[in-house]
Amino acid sequence: xxxxxxxxxxxxxxxxxxxxxSHQLMLRAGMIRKLAAGxxxxxxxxxxxxxxxxxxxxxxxxxAGAIEMLMPSIQPxxxxxxxxxxxxxxxxxxxxxxxxxxxxxYGPTHEEVITDFARNELRSYRQLPLNFYQIQTxxxxxxxxxxxxxxxxxxxxKDAYSFHLDAESLAQTYQAxxxxxxxxxxxxxxxxxxxxxxxGAIGGSASHEFHVLADSGEDAIVFSDGSDYxxxxxxxxxxxxxxxxxxxxxLREVATPTQKTCEDxxxxxxxxxxxxxxxxxxxxxxxxxxxxxxGDHAVNEIKLAKLTGLVEFRMATEAEIVEHLGCxxxxxxxxxxxxSITVIADRSAAALADFVIGANRAGFHLAGVNWGxxxxxxxxxxxxxxxxxGDPSPDGKGTLRMARGIEVGHVFQLGSKYAEALGATVLDAxxxxxxxxxxxxxxxxxxxxxxxxxxxxxxxxxxxxxxMAPWQVAVCIINPKDDxxxxxxxxxxxxxxxxAGHEAVLDDRGLRPGVMFGDIExxxxxxxxxxxxxxxxxxxxxYRGRRDSESRNLTRAEVDxxxx
Ligand code: ATP
Ligand code: MG
Ligand code: MG
Ligand code: MG
Numbered sequence: 059x060x061x062x063x064x065x066x067x068x069x070x071x072x073x074x075x076x077x078x079x080s081h082q083l084m085l086r087a088g089m090i091r092k093l094a095a096g097x098x099x100x101x102x103x104x105x106x107x108x109x110x111x112x113x114x115x116x117x118x119x120x121x122a123g124a125i126e127m128l129m130p131s132i133q134p135x136x137x138x139x140x141x142x143x144x145x146x147x148x149x150x151x152x153x154x155x156x157x158x159x160x161x162x163x164y165g166p167t168h169e170e171v172i173t174d175f176a177r178n179e180l181r182s183y184r185q186l187p188l189n190f191y192q193i194q195t196x197x198x199x200x201x202x203x204x205x206x207x208x209x210x211x212x213x214x215x216k217d218a219y220s221f222h223l224d225a226e227s228l229a230q231t232y233q234a235x236x237x238x239x240x241x242x243x244x245x246x247x248x249x250x251x252x253x254x255x256x257x258g259a260i261g262g263s264a265s266h267e268f269h270v271l272a273d274s275g276e277d278a279i280v281f282s283d284g285s286d287y288x289x290x291x292x293x294x295x296x297x298x299x300x301x302x303x304x305x306x307x308x309l310r311e312v313a314t315p316t317q318k319t320c321e322d323x324x325x326x327x328x329x330x331x332x333x334x335x336x337x338x339x340x341x342x343x344x345x346x347x348x349x350x351x352x353g354d355h356a357v358n359e360i361k362l363a364k365l366t367g368l369v370e371f372r373m374a375t376e377a378e379i380v381e382h383l384g385c386x387x388x389x390x391x392x393x394x395x396x397x398s399i400t401v402i403a404d405r406s407a408a409a410l411a412d413f414v415i416g417a418n419r420a421g422f423h424l425a426g427v428n429w430g431x432x433x434x435x436x437x438x439x440x441x442x443x444x445x446x447x448g449d450p451s452p453d454g455k456g457t458l459r460m461a462r463g464i465e466v467g468h469v470f471q472l473g474s475k476y477a478e479a480l481g482a483t484v485l486d487a488x489x490x491x492x493x494x495x496x497x498x499x500x501x502x503x504x505x506x507x508x509x510x511x512x513x514x515x516x517x518x519x520x521x522x523x524x525x526m527a528p529w530q531v532a533v534c535i536i537n538p539k540d541d542x543x544x545x546x547x548x549x550x551x552x553x554x555x556x557x558a559g560h561e562a563v564l565d566d567r568g569l570r571p572g573v574m575f576g577d578i579e580x581x582x583x584x585x586x587x588x589x590x591x592x593x594x595x596x597x598x599x600x601y602r603g604r605r606d607s608e609s610r611n612l613t614r615a616e617v618d619x620x621x622x
Contacts, residue, residue, distance in 0.1 A: 065102050068086060068087055073086070077204070080274075083580070084508065087519065089103050089104030089107065096210045096212065098207055103581060106528035107526055108503065110525060111246065112214070114245050114246055115501055118242045118245070119218065121241075122235065128192050129168050129171045131164055131165050131194065131196075133164075133165045133170060135161035135163065140479055152199050167215075167500070169219065172190060180221065181485065187222045190220075190221075193214065195214055196217075207504045207508050213504045213505065220232075221495070221496055225495055228495040229471070232469060232471050239268050242467075243466070246526060248270050248506075249513055252269075253268075253269060265468070267465050268465070268466055268468070271462070275462035277462065282456040283456045464505065464512065467502070468500045469499045471495075474493045477494040518576070519579050519582060520580065521604050521605060522582040528583070530561045530584055530585060531561070531584070533563070534578065536590035538591075544594055545566070551587065551589060551617075558618070560621055586604070587600070587617055601617055
């Protein structure tokens with residue numbers, strides 16, 4: 059590839075409306091261009107990186123026995139009525155009408171479509187287990203699309219759906235997907251952590267989120283360094299600025315809670331245990347704090363809300379909550395682990411801190427804090443981190459650590475929920491119709507590109523982990539006198555590198571060295587080899603690795619060694 063024939067369009071200016079470094083650098087490198095809120099064009103450069111991620115995901119999915127297919131983006135309303143999600147999914151569902159007035163949505167996820175496929179295709183238990191996946195564009199009408207492709211409205215997802223006769227088979231595939239995800243993120247060179255979320259009330263189900271660790275992450279995850287303990291408390295929409303949260307000491311004082319059972323709490327409160335209660339909306343004067351809980355945990359949440367004194371609460375139906383928030387009932391629905399607590403607060407970060415303090419004081423352990431769509435004040439994060447870091451964990455193993463993360467993957471044991479709703483059955487060995495068990499497994503392919511930059515950048519730009527780089531090596535020509543021998547030597551080196559299997563690009567744009575090097579660094583190419591008249595004379599090439607502080611003059615053989 060010759061850069062003179064490629065479309066590279068970089069900029070020195072930091073775009074004013076880009077808050078986080080990945081968004082800034084993707085714009086500066088010219089990887090993406092905004093079309094409208096949450097809608098981005100991937101330039102030729104950006105697409106090269108996106109395709110790298112996609113290829114690793116595809117390889118590992120195939121290796122894990124999943125089989126690729128492709129479903130339509132547009133999905134008919136009727137299908138979504140069958141699962142009740144046409145109403146329940148809320149504001150994130152983009153609804154459209156065709157010329158005959160038939161209603162459709164642009165798929166935010168594909169449980170309905172794949173289950174419809176499965177109910178028509180699968181007849182016998184002998185066909186199972188099966189794990190279908192696709193890599194496809196999704197649309198979610200996010201309340202606040204931001205950070206470029208990190209939280210876009212249209213984005214690329216790998217979504218997989220597995221089908222099983224029984225829960226045991228589901229658990230096996232779930233583990234295989236968990237392992238495949240770990241391989242994917244390791245291969246991509248990312249520092250990540252899987253956060254377990256217990257799904258208790260559903261029984262035997264499990265869910266894990268995979269987080270790329272980065273200080274700019276919207277989620278804060280707390281984990282034990284001695285076990286995979288991580289309770290899942292999500293807090294989102296910390297928007298309004300508020301007074302400073304309580305001091306670190308106060309947080310520390312309440313940071314060693316004990317776990318209480320629902321029965322304990324119910325007795326303490328003198329409340330009957332409301333096992334059937336699905337959700338609780340907690341509405342404050344200025345805003346909205348919402349605890350969405352399921353099953354046994356409903357009572358806990360009422361207690362939390364009362365004790366924190368943050369809010370008045372009232373009961374609300376799921377439909378009301380979805381309507382009010384414009385959220386997807388993914389928060390409420392089967393994807394939400396039953397033992398987790400989701401708090402969506404249209405309130406200040408300070409109020410959320412009080413919530414955490416109050417909750418812990420009441421004997422609960424809020425171990426994971428997902429800040430959702432707004433970054434909390436840095437001091438607040440530090441306070442909570444101080445309160446949490448180094449405490450023993452609740453399961454008696456290891457101490458607690460806190461990190462901020464970007465959710466790049468999510469695996470879930472769905473059980474029979476969708477198969478039941480859509481009547482997806484197979485005949486078992488006795489010839490009886492059995493509702494299939496399902497798992498679903500998502501990866502934010504386009505989000506990974508941004509997340510990787512959050513972990514890998516310096517003052518000069520992006521520092522791609524090699525597997526994600528648009529090219530592995532740039533051959534740069536310095537030729538102020540237009541010497542044909544220099545051009546020929548560079549072209550030859552480029553060809554040799556390509557023939558040897560390197561992804562090499564020739565920078566033959568004729569730019570001044572500073573500008574050329576600036577571009578190559580900004581777009582994060584791991585290796586740079588310079589061909590210049592002086593080098594040609596000395597029989598050397600000037601080599602510099604993207605993370606190196608200085609360049610070295612290498613012989614041709616040494617260049618090969620440096621690239622190996
Ligand atoms: P989030 O909590 O960030 O909103 P989610 O839990 O709603 O994500 P899932 O339904 O689990 O997302 O979808 C699978 C994956 O798709 C996520 O783990 C994430 O990596 C990616 N993803 C979800 N929403 C977006 C978005 N708006 N832009 C880019 N990627 C996204
Ligand atoms: Mg979401
Ligand atoms: Mg999430
Ligand atoms: Mg998720």
